[in-house]
Amino acid sequence: MDPILETKQLSHIYSAGTPFERTALDGVDFRAYPGEYLGIIGHTGSGKSTLIQHLNGLLKPTSGQVLFQGTDIWSDPKITRQTRFRVGLVFQYPEYQLFEETVYKDISFGPQNMGLDQKEVDRRVRAAAYFVGLRDDQLEKSPFELSGGQKRRVAIAGVIAMEPQVLILDEPTAGLDPEGVESILGNIRDYHRAHNATIILVSHSMEEMARTVDRLVVVNGGKLPFEGTPREVFQHGDELERMGLGVPQLTRVFHRLRALGVDIDPSVYTLEQAKGAVLDALAKRGKALEKGVE
Amino acid sequence: MALKDITLGQYFPGHSPVHRLDPRTKLLAVVLYIVALFLAQWFVSYAVMFLVLAGSIAISGVPVKSILRGMKPVVFIVVFTALLNLFYSGGDTVLVRFWIFTITLEGVFRAFFMVVRILMLISGTFLLTYTTSPILLTDGLESLLSPLKKLHAPIHELSMIMSIALRFIPTLIEETDKIMSAQRARGADFESGNLIQRAKALLPLLVPLFISAFRRAEELATAMECRCYHGGEGRTRLRQLKYRGADWFTLALFLAVTVGVGVLGHFGL
Numbered sequence: 001m002d003p004i005l006e007t008k009q010l011s012h013i014y015s016a017g018t019p020f021e022r023t024a025l026d027g028v029d030f031r032a033y034p035g036e037y038l039g040i041i042g043h044t045g046s047g048k049s050t051l052i053q054h055l056n057g058l059l060k061p062t063s064g065q066v067l068f069q070g071t072d073i074w075s076d077p078k079i080t081r082q083t084r085f086r087v088g089l090v091f092q093y094p095e096y097q098l099f100e101e102t103v104y105k106d107i108s109f110g111p112q113n114m115g116l117d118q119k120e121v122d123r124r125v126r127a128a129a130y131f132v133g134l135r136d137d138q139l140e141k142s143p144f145e146l147s148g149g150q151k152r153r154v155a156i157a158g159v160i161a162m163e164p165q166v167l168i169l170d171e172p173t174a175g176l177d178p179e180g181v182e183s184i185l186g187n188i189r190d191y192h193r194a195h196n197a198t199i200i201l202v203s204h205s206m207e208e209m210a211r212t213v214d215r216l217v218v219v220n221g222g223k224l225p226f227e228g229t230p231r232e233v234f235q236h237g238d239e240l241e242r243m244g245l246g247v248p249q250l251t252r253v254f255h256r257l258r259a260l261g262v263d264i265d266p267s268v269y270t271l272e273q274a275k276g277a278v279l280d281a282l283a284k285r286g287k288a289l290e291k292g293v294e
Numbered sequence: 295m296a297l298k299d300i301t302l303g304q305y306f307p308g309h310s311p312v313h314r315l316d317p318r319t320k321l322l323a324v325v326l327y328i329v330a331l332f333l334a335q336w337f338v339s340y341a342v343m344f345l346v347l348a349g350s351i352a353i354s355g356v357p358v359k360s361i362l363r364g365m366k367p368v369v370f371i372v373v374f375t376a377l378l379n380l381f382y383s384g385g386d387t388v389l390v391r392f393w394i395f396t397i398t399l400e401g402v403f404r405a406f407f408m409v410v411r412i413l414m415l416i417s418g419t420f421l422l423t424y425t426t427s428p429i430l431l432t433d434g435l436e437s438l439l440s441p442l443k444k445l446h447a448p449i450h451e452l453s454m455i456m457s458i459a460l461r462f463i464p465t466l467i468e469e470t471d472k473i474m475s476a477q478r479a480r481g482a483d484f485e486s487g488n489l490i491q492r493a494k495a496l497l498p499l500l501v502p503l504f505i506s507a508f509r510r511a512e513e514l515a516t517a518m519e520c521r522c523y524h525g526g527e528g529r530t531r532l533r534q535l536k537y538r539g540a541d542w543f544t545l546a547l548f549l550a551v552t553v554g555v556g557v558l559g560h561f562g563l
C-alpha cells in the first residue's frame with residue numbers, strides 16, 4: 001500500500017544562521033498509511049511537534065520533502081493550502097486558540113475558511129460537536145465559560161469539522177483526569193472508525209500508546225530509531241529506557257525476568273499477552289524437564 | 295523566517311570580560327562613548343574611536359556578522375543621511391556640478407563621517423544589549439537612577455515594570471507564533487487580501503493573545519502577592535551589583551578616551 005503521508009530525508013533547523021541554531025529534525029524518513037492509527041512517541045524536545053508541523057505544511061523543511069498522496073506539498077501554494085485542510089492538526093493545549101463569541105462559531109472557523117456553503121458548514125459543525133460529546137445547548141455558549149476539558153473538546157471539534165483525511169493530535173490528553181483521557185481517546189477512535197481516517201497521535205506516555213495505536217514511531221534527537229507494532233518496539237526496552245521513555249510497567253517486569261535468566265518473551269504489554277507469555281514459558285520448561293527425566 | 299528569529303538587540307549569552315562587567319559600567323561607558331563620538335572631528339579622532347569599538351567587540355567575542363546583521367534595519371536612514379549631507383553641505387571645493395546638485399569635497403567628508411558616526415553609534419549600543427541581559431540592564435538603570443528616589447520619582451516601580459515587560463517579550467512572541475500556527479492549521483490566511491481583510495484576519499490571533507496575556511498578568515500578580523511583594527522599600531536583591539577592578543579600569547579608560555577625543559576634536563583632528 002502507498003503511504004498517504006511521507007517525508008523524505010526531512011531536516012529542520014530552527015533559527016539557522018544565529019547562535020541559537022538548533023537541528024530539530026535530521027534526515028527523517030517517515031511514513032503514514034491510509035486508515036492506520038499511528039503513534040509518535042519521544043522524550044521532551046525530541047522533535048515530535050516539529051515533525052508533525054511539517055506534515056500539514058505549517059513548517060517548511062530546511063531540506064528534504066513532504067509528500068501527501070505522492071505529491072510534494074510545497075510544489076504549489078494552492079497545494080500547501082489544500083494540505084492544511086486534508087491533514088488536520090490539533091496543537092498541544094489547543095484550548096488557547098479559541099477566539100469566537102460562541103462555541104458554534106469557533107468550530108465553524110475551519111469549514112468557513114474552506115469555502116463551503118452554509119448548509120454544509122452547519123452539518124459539519126454539528127457532526128464534529130457530536131463526535132467530541134458537546135451538547136446542543138453548549139454550542140451557543142461562549143467558549144470562555146467552559147471548563148478546561150470542555151474547551152479542549154471545542155478545539156478538537158474545530159479541526160474535526162474540516163473532516164480531514166489525516167487527523168494529527170499533539171498530546172491531546174495532556175493535563176486531563178483519567179476519565180477525560182479515556183473519553184477523548186474514545187472520541188478520536190470514533191472519528192477514526194466513522195471516516196476511515198488516518199490518525200496520528202503524539203504522546204510521551206507508553207501506557208497510553210500501547211493501548212491505542214496499531215503502529216508506533218519513536219523519535220529521539222531528531223531521528224526515528226525504531227518503528228513497528230507496539231510489541232516490536234517494546235523489544236528494545238533497554239534502548240527506550242536510555243532515551244528516557246519508560247516501557248509499560250508490565251513490559252518492564254518481563255524484561256527484568258529475562259535479565260534474571262528466565263526464557264520468556266519480554267515484549268508483552270497487556271495482561272492477556274502476559275498470561276500467554278507466562279504459560280508459554282512454563283510449557284517450555286515443562287518440556288525441558290520431561291526430556292531431562294527421559 | 296519565524297518571528298522568533300528577529301534578533302534586533304537580543305542578548306547573546308557569554309562569559310567574556312565584556313559580559314562580566316557591571317551593567318552600570320557598561321551603561322556609563324556607552325554614554326561616554328556616545329559623547330566622544332559627537333566630539334570626534336577628523337580621521338585621527340575617528341580612528342581612536344574605531345580602535346575602542348573594534349577592541350571591545352573583539353574582547354566580547356560577539357561575531358561581527360551578528361553586529362552587521364543588526365544594521366540592516368537602519369540602512370535606509372544611513373543612506374538618506376549620507377545623501378542629504380552629500381548634497382546640502384555647502385563648501386568651496388566643488389567636485390561635480392549637475393542639474394541643481396553640487397557636490398563639494400567638504401560635503402563628501404561630512405557625509406562620510408556622518409555615516410561612520412551613525413554606524414559606530416549603533417554598533418556600540420548593540421554591543422551593550424548583546425552582552426548584557428535585559429534584567430541586568432534594568433538593574434543597572436535602577437541603580438544609576440536611584441538618586442532620583444530622593445525626589446520621590448518611582449524608580450523602583452518603573453524598573454520593575456520594565457523588567458517584567460522585557461521578560462515577557464520572548465514569551466509573547468513565542469505565543470504569537472504558536473497561535474498563528476494553530477489558526478493557520480484551520481485555514482487562516484494572514485498574508486493575502488486587502489487591508490480590511492487582513493485586519494479582520496488578525497482577530498483569531500489577537501483575541502487569544504490578549505486573553506493569554508491577561509491571564510499571565512493575573513497569575514504573575516497573584517504569585518508576586520503570595521510572596522509578599524510590596525514595592526521597593528527595604529527590598530534586598532538576589533543579584534548584587536558589585537564594582538570590581540575591571541569596572542574601574544573600564545570607566546577610567548572610557549573617560550580618558552572621551553577627554554582625549556575631545557581634545558583632538560578641539561584641534562580639529
Ligand SMILES: Nc1ncnc2c1ncn2[C@@H]1O[C@H](COP(=O)(O)OP(=O)(O)OP(=O)(O)O)[C@@H](O)[C@H]1O
Binds near residue numbers: 014022023045046047
Ligand atoms: N520555534 C522554535 N524555535 C527554536 N527552537 C525550537 C522551536 N521549537 C522547537 N525548538 C527546539 O527544537 C527541538 C524539538 O522541539 P519539539 O517542539 O519538536 O519537541 P517535542 O518532541 O514536541 O517536545 P515536547 O514533548 O516537549 O512537546 C527542541 O530542542 C526545541 O528546543
Ligand SMILES: [Mg+2]
Binds near residue numbers: 092
Ligand atoms: Mg511538542
